[in-house]
Amino acid sequence: MLTAAILLLAASGVSLPPQQAAVLKAGDQNKLAKPVTDWIEARMAADTVEQLKAREKIEAAVVGAKRAAKGKDPLSLVGDWEVVFGEAREFPKSGFKKAKVESLEGFAVWVPKNYNPAKDPLPLVLLIPDDGVSPEVAIEEVPSPVRDQCLIVAPDLRGLAMDELKASPRSMLAGLGHATNTFRVDRNRMFMVGVGAGAGPAALYAALLPTFFSCLSRVGGEVPAGVPAGNLELRPHQVHGSVEEAITWALEQAPRNPYPSAFEYSFTLPWAGRVYWVQATKFDPEGSIPDGKLATMKVAVDRAANRITIDGDFVYQVTLYLNDVIVDLDMPVMIVRNGVEYEYRASRSVGTLLESYYMSGDASAVYPVVVRAIDFPAAPGK
Numbered sequence: 096m097l098t099a100a101i102l103l104l105a106a107s108g109v110s111l112p113p114q115q116a117a118v119l120k121a122g123d124q125n126k127l128a129k130p131v132t133d134w135i136e137a138r139m140a141a142d143t144v145e146q147l148k149a150r151e152k153i154e155a156a157v158v159g160a161k162r163a164a165k166g167k168d169p170l171s172l173v174g175d176w177e178v179v180f181g182e183a184r185e186f187p188k189s190g191f192k193k194a195k196v197e198s199l200e201g202f203a204v205w206v207p208k209n210y211n212p213a214k215d216p217l218p219l220v221l222l223i224p225d226d227g228v229s230p231e232v233a234i235e236e237v238p239s240p241v242r243d244q245c246l247i248v249a250p251d252l253r254g255l256a257m258d259e260l261k262a263s264p265r266s267m268l269a270g271l272g273h274a275t276n277t278f279r280v281d282r283n284r285m286f287m288v289g290v291g292a293g294a295g296p297a298a299l300y301a302a303l304l305p306t307f308f309s310c311l312s313r314v315g316g317e318v319p320a321g322v323p324a325g326n327l328e329l330r331p332h333q334v335h336g337s338v339e340e341a342i343t344w345a346l347e348q349a350p351r352n353p354y355p356s357a358f359e360y361s362f363t364l365p366w367a368g369r370v371y372w373v374q375a376t377k378f379d380p381e382g383s384i385p386d387g388k389l390a391t392m393k394v395a396v397d398r399a400a401n402r403i404t405i406d407g408d409f410v411y412q413v414t415l416y417l418n419d420v421i422v423d424l425d426m427p428v429m430i431v432r433n434g435v436e437y438e439y440r441a442s443r444s445v446g447t448l449l450e451s452y453y454m455s456g457d458a459s460a461v462y463p464v465v466v467r468a469i470d471f472p473a474a475p476g477k
Contacts, residue, residue: 115174115420118167118174119163119164120163123159123160123163124178127153127160127179127183128179128182130153131153132184133152134449138449150446150449168443170463171418171424173419173461176461177458180461184279185212191206191277192206193206193210196234198230200269201269202230202250203234204270204273207242207243207245207246210279212278212279216280217244217245217278217281218244218246219245219248219274220245220248220288221249221285221287221288222234222288223250223252223288224293225293226291230249230250231249241343241346244346245286246274246280248274250266250269250270251266252266252293264300264367271307275456275457282351282456283350284346285307285309286309286345288312288342290338294314294316294318295316295317295319298316298319298322298327303364305326305330305371306353306371308330310330310331310348311327311331312341312342313332313333313334313335313341314334314337314338321363326361351459353372353459354371354418354420354421356396357394358393358394361392362389362409370392370394372416372417372418372421373414373415373416374414374416375392375407376412376468377410378409378411378412388408388409389409390407391408391409392405398421401428402429403415403422403430403431405471406432407433407471412468414468415469416462417441417462418462424464432469435472443463444463447464451465
């Protein structure tokens, strides 16, 4: 059975790349999922002995899947690993409230009555309240027919200035981290919704973290000065007259594409360097470049030529997380940085695949190859 994200893409009429469609039968996926579950539990418990045992079983299951993979390396089957990771992760069945706003430290959470941690994941709304409004009241003001369709997390940002939100993401994202660790969330359908004065922080974080959110939906408010317009254009963005309209519109948007083949991004804050499958590890943050300029990066993939082109200005080093949706990892990959070519020959790894998933908890973070610390030559004309 395909993941909810893949089913939603199919229903929306968006064609999936061949590498992202599932190839293995459910039985073969289950043979991978069981030891992956064991590995996740051992990794969470820091039990290295059990991790090694589970890793050996995963390696054996990968070897066993080669015949069913129709001649492909099983580690190249991105769609199948999305299913495996989605099935392997187990979530609590108790310890939370349903159909009632729950107040936790620094945020509030709403879990609809129909939530079942053993079934398909639910979309999530990160709801940023208006100035002075508590997270509990903000959630209660969402009409129940809309509220019952999704998980809702509302952070408590009362008394926090924009500079504080820029300095650290903790206050904004603590509730989101709790939700993705506690509940079965559809990571391709996480929506940022800001109300009134909360629209400013919502727009800021939607621009900082395009990897997380599939759209930005605002109820009035303003986009803060200095938020790069191009960053906001990486996903749908619309202003509405009510919270009901804002969330309804968000729920209608297409799921996130976790592996886009072309995007452009401007870096502002030191801690916000991840953009989809590219992590900028060295760049000049906002305010450190003369004339008010920003570090920018433009990425384009020509999969037919197996070529990744990255043009960076005030960007000095990146790490790439790769899979066979992005490029063909059976072939040499040409990585071009500011016009300078570098040929990379990849070797897929079970360990890399598992750690990439574990660090994000995102079933659509399927990366069997990581290319670290790729240095950039100076941009042309510099």
